[in-house]
Amino acid sequence: MAGIGSAAVERSLTKENVIYVDSFPQGMTDTSAEEPSLHRVASVGEIEAGEASVVDVDGEQIALFHVNDAYFALSNVCPHQGGPLGQGRVEDECVYCPWHGWQFDVESGEHVQGDDTVPTYEVVVEDDEIHVRV
Numbered sequence: 001m002a003g004i005g006s007a008a009v010e011r012s013l014t015k016e017n018v019i020y021v022d023s024f025p026q027g028m029t030d031t032s033a034e035e036p037s038l039h040r041v042a043s044v045g046e047i048e049a050g051e052a053s054v055v056d057v058d059g060e061q062i063a064l065f066h067v068n069d070a071y072f073a074l075s076n077v078c079p080h081q082g083g084p085l086g087q088g089r090v091e092d093e094c095v096y097c098p099w100h101g102w103q104f105d106v107e108s109g110e111h112v113q114g115d116d117t118v119p120t121y122e123v124v125v126e127d128d129e130i131h132v133r134v
């Protein structure tokens with residue numbers, strides 16, 4: 001009897017029995033891929049030029065940099081060993097990780113000497129309010 005049940009399960013999982021869909025039927029939504037949205041994180045003037053602030057957006061730690069009259073947002077987590085990039089020294093449009101000195105471009109998130117990249121986030125300044133798209 002147990003063998004019959006196993007055979008039935010195996011048959012139901014064959015490739016021919018799987019239905020792939022390109023879209024969800026009306027009334028159903030894909031909750032696994034939420035669209036990023038803008039979050040207000042600071043006001044213009046709160047972060048001195050050449051400085052950074054760390055903000056939390058939905059549990060994500062984001063380092064917000066004020067460099068050359070613009071704002072840039074990177075993950076606060078260094079890809080090397082997790083150092084807090086928002087506490088790093090900023091120089092020549094790069095942030096130096098405070099733990100071991102890896103250097104990242106604040107605009108692209110690229111590691112200056114290697115292949116690692118820090119995730120970046122779009123920054124929108126509107127009516128003197130700074131927003132980050134997460």
Ligand code: FES
Pocket residue numbers: 078079080081082083097098099100101102
């Ligand atoms: S943790 Fe950032 S350089 Fe090591």
